[in-house]
Amino acid sequence: MGAKSIRLALVLVAAAATPLFASGATTHGSTSMSAALAGRVRTYEATLNHTFTHSFDKTPSFARQTGLACSACHTHYPELTAMGRAFKLNGYVFRRADSLQGQNSVGDQNLLLNLVAPLSFMVQTSYTATKTAQPGTQNGIAFLPDELSVFTGGEISPHMGGFLQLTMDPQDGSFGVDNADFRYANTTTFLGKHTVFGLSLNNNPTVQDLWNDTPAWGFPYGTSAAAPTPAAAALIDGQLGGQVAGLSAYTMWGDHLYAEFGGYRSAPVGVERPIAVGDLGGLVQGTAPYWRVALPFNLGNNYVSVGTYGMSTKLYPDGGAGDPARFTDMAFDLNFLIPSGSGANSFTTDATWIHESQHRPAGGSANVDNTLDTYRLDAMYHIEHRWAFTVAPFASSGSADADLYAPEELTGSASGTPNSSGVIGEVDVMPWQNTRFQFQYVAYNKFNGGSTNYDGFGRNASDNNTLYFLVWLLF
Numbered sequence: 001m002g003a004k005s006i007r008l009a010l011v012l013v014a015a016a017a018t019p020l021f022a023s024g025a026t027t028h029g030s031t032s033m034s035a036a037l038a039g040r041v042r043t044y045e046a047t048l049n050h051t052f053t054h055s056f057d058k059t060p061s062f063a064r065q066t067g068l069a070c071s072a073c074h075t076h077y078p079e080l081t082a083m084g085r086a087f088k089l090n091g092y093v094f095r096r097a098d099s100l101q102g103q104n105s106v107g108d109q110n111l112l113l114n115l116v117a118p119l120s121f122m123v124q125t126s127y128t129a130t131k132t133a134q135p136g137t138q139n140g141i142a143f144l145p146d147e148l149s150v151f152t153g154g155e156i157s158p159h160m161g162g163f164l165q166l167t168m169d170p171q172d173g174s175f176g177v178d179n180a181d182f183r184y185a186n187t188t189t190f191l192g193k194h195t196v197f198g199l200s201l202n203n204n205p206t207v208q209d210l211w212n213d214t215p216a217w218g219f220p221y222g223t224s225a226a227a228p229t230p231a232a233a234a235l236i237d238g239q240l241g242g243q244v245a246g247l248s249a250y251t252m253w254g255d256h257l258y259a260e261f262g263g264y265r266s267a268p269v270g271v272e273r274p275i276a277v278g279d280l281g282g283l284v285q286g287t288a289p290y291w292r293v294a295l296p297f298n299l300g301n302n303y304v305s306v307g308t309y310g311m312s313t314k315l316y317p318d319g320g321a322g323d324p325a326r327f328t329d330m331a332f333d334l335n336f337l338i339p340s341g342s343g344a345n346s347f348t349t350d351a352t353w354i355h356e357s358q359h360r361p362a363g364g365s366a367n368v369d370n371t372l373d374t375y376r377l378d379a380m381y382h383i384e385h386r387w388a389f390t391v392a393p394f395a396s397s398g399s400a401d402a403d404l405y406a407p408e409e410l411t412g413s414a415s416g417t418p419n420s421s422g423v424i425g426e427v428d429v430m431p432w433q434n435t436r437f438q439f440q441y442v443a444y445n446k447f448n449g450g451s452t453n454y455d456g457f458g459r460n461a462s463d464n465n466t467l468y469f470l471v472w473l474l475f
Contacts, residue, residue: 078217079348079380082303085210089196089252091185092154092161122149126470128224132463135409141226143170146470149178160184162201171225177269178242179216181208193254200248204241205264205290208248211305211335213350216241219378219392220424222438227466231411231448232396232404232418234356234374236311236329240284243268248290258294263287264311280320288313294333305335323361330355344384351377365403372398372418388428395421405449407456414456417449422461438470 080088087093126146133139147170153163162182168175185198206214213219215237223229233239248262266275266283275283294307309331314324331354338347354374362368378392398418405413422444429437447454447461454461 078212078221080210080212088208088210089185089198090187091159091183091198092163093159093185118152118154120151121475122147122151123473124148124222124470126222126224126468128226128469129467130227130463131465132459134228135457135459141224143225146170146225156182159186176242177203179204179207183208190253195251195253197249197251200246200250200260200262202246202248203244203267204238205236205244205246205311206292206309207241208250208260209292209309210258211294211307211333211350213333213335213352214309214331215352215354218352218376219350219380219390220426220440222440222468222470222472223442224466224468227442227468228410228447228464230396230418230420231413232372232398232420234329234354234372235313235315235327236309236331236356237354237374240264240313244284244288246290248292250292256295256297258292258296258307260290260292262290264290264313277320280316281318283316285314285316285324301339303335303337306333308332317361317364325361325364326357326359328357340381346382348380348382349378351375366401366416367399370399370401370404372396378424385433386430388426388430390424390426390428392424392426393422394424395419409455409457410459411448412455412457413448413450414454415449419446419449420444420461421446434474436470436472438468438472440466440468440470442466442468 124146125144126142128141128143129139145168148168150166151163153161155161160183162180164180165178166175167178179202181200181202183198183200185196188195188197200208202208204216207216209217211217243266244264245267246262246264248260250258250260252258264284265287268275268283271279288311290309290311292307292309294305296303296305298304310329312329313327315327316324331352333352334350336349340346352374353376354372356372356374358365358370358372360368360370373396375395376392377394378390380388380390382388396418400415400417402416405416405418407414422442424440424442426438426440428439431437443465444461445451447464451461453459
């Protein structure tokens with residue numbers, strides 16, 4: 001699927017619908033749950049991940065599996081609470097007592113099935129308008145649906161779980177595989193410290209991340225598939241989503257050190273295997289290593305995580321013959337959460353910086369070596385899981401290259417540079433935890449290297465300012 005479609009679909013992996021609860025309940029936030037379930041949640045938090053005891057990454061399937069409301073795992077989906085990070089870290093493993101179990105002849109468990117069907121659905125509808133109509137088009141674009149996704153996921157066995165997402169692209173009407181993340185997780189004690197360790201098999205670098213400030217999960221959570229977007233993006237910034245298969249090993253040691261290492265190989269869907277040499281263009285040559293290290297800690301009642309992530313990738317040239325292009329992505333990120341008032345309100349800040357070094361063989365670009373830097377920051381204030389107000393500046397800058405960034409109407413660059421910058425303002429209204437009305441405005445002060453006549457055909461950066469109204473329904 002297209003990168004824009006994939007980015008929108010990523011949002012729903014962590015969303016949750018209203019769960020089904022047992023009768024006879026005590027209060028948990030704004031939703032009721034049984035006293036027995038509340039006790040199991042406290043035990044889960046205390047024994048499986050000590051760091052996250054202050055408050056599961058989930059779809060409505062996960063909500064039904066666990067019997068917990070969206071607010072147990074999200075400040076504002078897909079942002080995760082402590083409970084959400086613990087659920088994801090431990091392989092999406094946590095369930096209510098009502099499951100079907102089986103044992104072999106010696107009493108070992110060999111079957112575990114949830115009695116609630118592990119299916120959930122997402123429907124989005126939207127309206128997009130740019131300040132100035134795109135050349136040759138009608139302004140004011142409606143999608144119904146904007147996105148339509150089907151999810152299945154949850155606990156597979158006591159130490160295994162995952163999710164799989166299928167999404168329809170509204171522009172061509174086709175269904176395809178979007179995101180997948182299947183995990184094995186367990187716990188031990190290492191050097192006297194509580195340790196979680198596991199494996200993640202997934203198809204999008206950073207989709208497995210716990211902090212959701214990395215590209216697969218980072219703000220903005222919903223963007224228009226019809227609006228113009230800057231021409232340049234780092235490879236790790238969503239460009240490989242749905243086109244690769246990766247296996248990584250991870251651990252959280254002592255509750256304050258997270259480390260993950262793995263590799264990705266090309267695995268495009270809809271391509272005959274083995275892949276012919278002529279079809280290799282743009283695919284990963286060999287295995288691309290991926291790494292992630294983070295240091296989460298508490299400052300009083302505040303939660304902070306600082307970290308780094310990245311990958312090194314070689315891509316086959318067009319036609320599959322010749323020297324590959326090399327891309328090295330090194331990134332740093334910050335996640336900061338401050339509770340406010342009674343605890344139902346909170347302020348979060350997420351930031352990421354990606355530096356990409358590019359080396360292309362002669363003839364692939366005007367320069368053999370180029371760089372690209374991407375900066376994003378969002379500051380969000382949440383009120384009672386019902387309102388969210390966000391301001392998010394962004395910028396990208398890189399080497400001038402007349403071949404990579406040539407003049408072209410709307411999408412090109414008259415200056416031959418990828419430099420773009422602006423700010424996103426957004427208001428989200430959630431009358432129910434599984435329903436969101438999103439009002440977003442994107443304002444550009446620079447687009448593809450310029451503020452005025454950036455494309456060489458008379459279009460200004462501000463002409464691409466975008467009003468985007470989105471309705472999300474999750475069930």
